[in-house]
Amino acid sequence: MSQLRSRAAVSPLRRALEVAAALPTVDALVAVERPAEPMHCLRPATVAAAAARFVAAFPGDVLYAVKCNPEPAVLRALWEGGVRHFDCASAGEVALVRQMFPDAGIHFMHPVKARPAIRDAYACHGVRDFVLDSADELAKILAETGGTDLGLVVRLALPAGGAMYDLSGKFGASLEEAAALLRAARPHAARLGVSFHVGSQCLDPVAYRQALQRVGAAIRLAGVPVEVVDVGGGFPVSYPDITPPSLGAYLAEIGAAFDALGLPVGTRLWAEPGRALVAAGTSVVVQVQLRRGDALYVNDGVYGSLSDAGAPGFRFPVRLIRPDGAAVADKVGFELFGPTCDSADRMRGPFLLPADMREGDWIEIGQLGAYGACLRTAFNGFDRARIVEVRDAPLLATPGYEADEVALAA
Numbered sequence: 001m002s003q004l005r006s007r008a009a010v011s012p013l014r015r016a017l018e019v020a021a022a023l024p025t026v027d028a029l030v031a032v033e034r035p036a037e038p039m040h041c042l043r044p045a046t047v048a049a050a051a052a053r054f055v056a057a058f059p060g061d062v063l064y065a066v067k068c069n070p071e072p073a074v075l076r077a078l079w080e081g082g083v084r085h086f087d088c089a090s091a092g093e094v095a096l097v098r099q100m101f102p103d104a105g106i107h108f109m110h111p112v113k114a115r116p117a118i119r120d121a122y123a124c125h126g127v128r129d130f131v132l133d134s135a136d137e138l139a140k141i142l143a144e145t146g147g148t149d150l151g152l153v154v155r156l157a158l159p160a161g162g163a164m165y166d167l168s169g170k171f172g173a174s175l176e177e178a179a180a181l182l183r184a185a186r187p188h189a190a191r192l193g194v195s196f197h198v199g200s201q202c203l204d205p206v207a208y209r210q211a212l213q214r215v216g217a218a219i220r221l222a223g224v225p226v227e228v229v230d231v232g233g234g235f236p237v238s239y240p241d242i243t244p245p246s247l248g249a250y251l252a253e254i255g256a257a258f259d260a261l262g263l264p265v266g267t268r269l270w271a272e273p274g275r276a277l278v279a280a281g282t283s284v285v286v287q288v289q290l291r292r293g294d295a296l297y298v299n300d301g302v303y304g305s306l307s308d309a310g311a312p313g314f315r316f317p318v319r320l321i322r323p324d325g326a327a328v329a330d331k332v333g334f335e336l337f338g339p340t341c342d343s344a345d346r347m348r349g350p351f352l353l354p355a356d357m358r359e360g361d362w363i364e365i366g367q368l369g370a371y372g373a374c375l376r377t378a379f380n381g382f383d384r385a386r387i388v389e390v391r392d393a394p395l396l397a398t399p400g401y402e403a404d405e406v407a408l409a410a
């Protein structure tokens with residue numbers, strides 16, 4: 001009845017995507033399995049619906065950022081939802097996507113790549129698009145591919161903005177550097193592009209407008225034509241204390257700012273969403289091992305799939321699952337402790353759960369499809385987690401991605 005299996009980070013499984021209606025619910029699975037290990041509950045229909053919504057609304061190519069969740073069943077659901085392009089950052093991601101989808105467009109969007117990874121991507125996996133933010137990386141790409149059919153994308157640095165995760169500290173060329181790189185890359189590029197990343201969980205749509213204005217400045221300074229403008233990722237989702245502006249608000253800013261650049265007709269827009277497509281598509285069911293006051297010791301934590309609940313302080317949506325009886329008490333705030341012996345394995349929340357929480361209760365923790373399971377470690381021997389596919393609606397909806405806005409074939 002349930003499709004239990006061990007998880008493997010990047011090994012594709014050859015298994016057809018089940019029709020959502022045939023899948024069990026989380027409650028039914030917990031009642032039967034009574035899982036003593038964390039159970040990852042994947043909602044393929046939710047992932048496919050979010051992908052279909054984004055693909056339909058975005059006026060260009062949608063490149064899914066594979067690092068966000070490389071689970072093969074998730075990648076299959078994205079494909080089902082219409083995603084045909086993948087933003088990969090490593091040889092492993094490139095090989096995984098190519099093995100699963102022979103026809104996919106693969107774009108190598110890490111600004112610092114290993115030489116063998118560049119070589120294999122180009123020669124073995126048909127990758128033509130490479131990002132760069134330095135002259136040395138441009139030289140590496142040219143030397144390792146010898147290609148005359150390359151897509152070369154210059155990553156522009158942005159000032160820190162309205163995102164919960166600032167990604168500008170590590171990658172990106174300044175305006176002047178970007179202009180010089182565009183000029184240097186132009187003679188070698190079958191297509192030339194400019195990209196940026198506003199930072200993850202960006203709550204301010206205007207950040208994309210400002211970034212696109214900077215793209216315009218870089219192109220003017222370079223004085224060479226470009227064929228691609230890539231607005232990166234960063235599209236946010238809901239958390240219990242955060243309801244972001246709707247997807248439409250982001251796309252309106254992007255559309256208007258892109259038009260204002262006055263680039264030639266035919267200039268392509270790309271986006272690299274990660275979190276927005278997959279966050280709602282996985283929750284994790286954990287079990288309470290001990291209660292001490294308003295602290296619950298559970299069997300998953302910051303070294304497992306809950307790292308964002310640790311130092312970054314994300315509050316994920318939660319609900320009690322108690323197959324043997326209903327909760328009777330009002331909800332109060334709990335903090336959670338993970339299973340390892342490290343005192344950093346602590347999630348302050350507060351997570352709102354019934355006041356009579358007790359050992360043995362299960363908790364479904366939602367919105368963990370992005371940067372959740374893929375960050376698990378085996379620290380302290382807590383390396384076991386199972387994956388099941390379920391049909392339930394996610395615990396939270398994000399404006400613009402509601403499943404009922406999209407008619408899915410499945």
Ligand SMILES: *Cc1c(COP(=O)(O)O)cnc(C)c1O
Nearest residue numbers: 065200233234235272273274275
């Ligand atoms: C991580 C990453 C993304 C995805 O970001 P989200 O915030 O999950 O949408 C896209 N592009 C690049 C270059 C990234 O590093």
